[in-house]
Amino acid sequence: MNTAIIGGGAAGFFLAIELKRIMPEMNVTIFERGKKALSKVEISGGGRCNCTNSFQQVKDLKQVYPRGANLLKRLFKQFGPKDAYMWFEKHGVPLVTQEDQCVFPEAQDSHAIINCFMQEAHKYGVKIIYNYKVQGDEPRIETHIIENKDGTKVLDNSFLINGTSFNYLVITTGGIGSDIESGPLTSIKQCILTPVPSLFTFSIKDKALQGLMGTVVENAMTAIPGTKFKSDGPLLITHWGMSGPAILKLSSHAARYLNENNYKSVLSINWTGERNTDSIKEYLEELIINNKQKLLTSYRPFNLQQRLWEYLVSKLGKQCKWGELGKKDINKLVDILTNDKYDIAGRYAFKDEFVTCGGVSLDTINKNTMESKDIANMFFAGEVLDIDGITGGFNFQAAWSTAYAAAHGIYSKAQISK
Numbered sequence: 001m002n003t004a005i006i007g008g009g010a011a012g013f014f015l016a017i018e019l020k021r022i023m024p025e026m027n028v029t030i031f032e033r034g035k036k037a038l039s040k041v042e043i044s045g046g047g048r049c050n051c052t053n054s055f056q057q058v059k060d061l062k063q064v065y066p067r068g069a070n071l072l073k074r075l076f077k078q079f080g081p082k083d084a085y086m087w088f089e090k091h092g093v094p095l096v097t098q099e100d101q102c103v104f105p106e107a108q109d110s111h112a113i114i115n116c117f118m119q120e121a122h123k124y125g126v127k128i129i130y131n132y133k134v135q136g137d138e139p140r141i142e143t144h145i146i147e148n149k150d151g152t153k154v155l156d157n158s159f160l161i162n163g164t165s166f167n168y169l170v171i172t173t174g175g176i177g178s179d180i181e182s183g184p185l186t187s188i189k190q191c192i193l194t195p196v197p198s199l200f201t202f203s204i205k206d207k208a209l210q211g212l213m214g215t216v217v218e219n220a221m222t223a224i225p226g227t228k229f230k231s232d233g234p235l236l237i238t239h240w241g242m243s244g245p246a247i248l249k250l251s252s253h254a255a256r257y258l259n260e261n262n263y264k265s266v267l268s269i270n271w272t273g274e275r276n277t278d279s280i281k282e283y284l285e286e287l288i289i290n291n292k293q294k295l296l297t298s299y300r301p302f303n304l305q306q307r308l309w310e311y312l313v314s315k316l317g318k319q320c321k322w323g324e325l326g327k328k329d330i331n332k333l334v335d336i337l338t339n340d341k342y343d344i345a346g347r348y349a350f351k352d353e354f355v356t357c358g359g360v361s362l363d364t365i366n367k368n369t370m371e372s373k374d375i376a377n378m379f380f381a382g383e384v385l386d387i388d389g390i391t392g393g394f395n396f397q398a399a400w401s402t403a404y405a406a407a408h409g410i411y412s413k414a415q416i417s418k
């Protein structure tokens, strides 16, 4: 029996190794279009590869997986973050968990993971064919009738690639760039949710704001008014607009909405980290009592950086003393602090890092095995699926978990048809 894996990335390699571990008799071939494999693993996490997360700060998977949370909840029971952690340690890659719960190789080098995958693949005799882009009429699907062990007859598929017929096919071609028009996904085109980028920063054309470049607000809240999309966390003002986890997370949750709106939308920022506007008002009123004679700009509320506070005060339209603020001014100040609006002018890549929102619809696959419901023996794993997470090691964890499920899915099927 043999399995073809299209795509020599994180999911493809992990799957090949796991499949050979549980089924040494299976011949496994990876087709990789590039001249080397695992190139995204190499550049990931700034070359350090944030390979998973402890998930200790994650109360609900929907927080970190805008798409695919329910499926991953199920798959983590088979192979979750702890299993991934143990897997790497057991295979000679000691890991460290940072304070922010992101997990990296102790060596702080993605090559630790690449070397491990390469050695394991070699040990198990996984065949890797480089410079082979599966495209055009490949893989050719050949349908025939087979008899199961129990004597039942069923329709079965095999897949022809490069003159070899494979019993099982796994598509692990990754996210954007996975070719729907002429690549291996052509036969299931109708099952693909249009891929759009996720995890990007916002371009905001506001010279005064851009002048605050480098300013960090530790706990900002971001939202797209009129939608359910909101986020929070550190926010960084950049020379092109805004970045930082509060923005990246928002871009992930609102990836499709923003794409549909051509990356033009209104962004609302709460600079205070405090949701309750009444308590903000009370706090400001207390400040007024205690700082009557001080200039507004000489006392910074909410520990805001001086430059940012001066910029926000300028939006009030007057420079005065705290004691000179009237009721209307206080309301306006609360609005500036909690609902400060900006026009998003476009999308800006974050250190070239983005993942794909969209891909193979989860409604069209078996949720335990990752097998296509339409084409028997065709499986999927990794970012080609409509699963994506925010930054923090969540995307690789999705790759490991889906690859593990697909490997075991193939194993189960092979047992029935042996």
Ligand SMILES: Cc1cc2nc3c(=O)[nH]c(=O)nc-3n(C[C@H](O)[C@H](O)[C@H](O)COP(=O)(O)OP(=O)(O)OC[C@H]3O[C@@H](n4cnc5c(N)ncnc54)[C@H](O)[C@@H]3O)c2cc1C
Pocket: 006, 007, 008, 009, 010, 011, 012, 031, 032, 033, 034, 037, 038, 039, 040, 041, 043, 044, 045, 046, 049, 050, 051, 052, 132, 133, 134, 135, 172, 173, 174, 175, 177, 178, 179, 183, 184, 351, 352, 353, 354, 355, 381, 382, 383, 384, 392, 393, 394, 395, 396, 397, 399
């Ligand atoms: C700069 C950057 C940094 C990142 N850092 C992190 C991080 O630190 N932590 C994290 O969790 N996630 C990170 N990600 C996301 C993570 O890299 C992806 O989610 C992950 O690589 C997905 O794995 P995959 O195997 O599904 O796809 P990929 O790793 O993209 O692999 C797909 C492979 O398929 C091959 N391929 C595609 N089409 C064909 C074809 N037709 N024929 C043959 N081969 C084909 C490609 O060449 C590629 O090698 C980062 C992404 C980027 C861009």
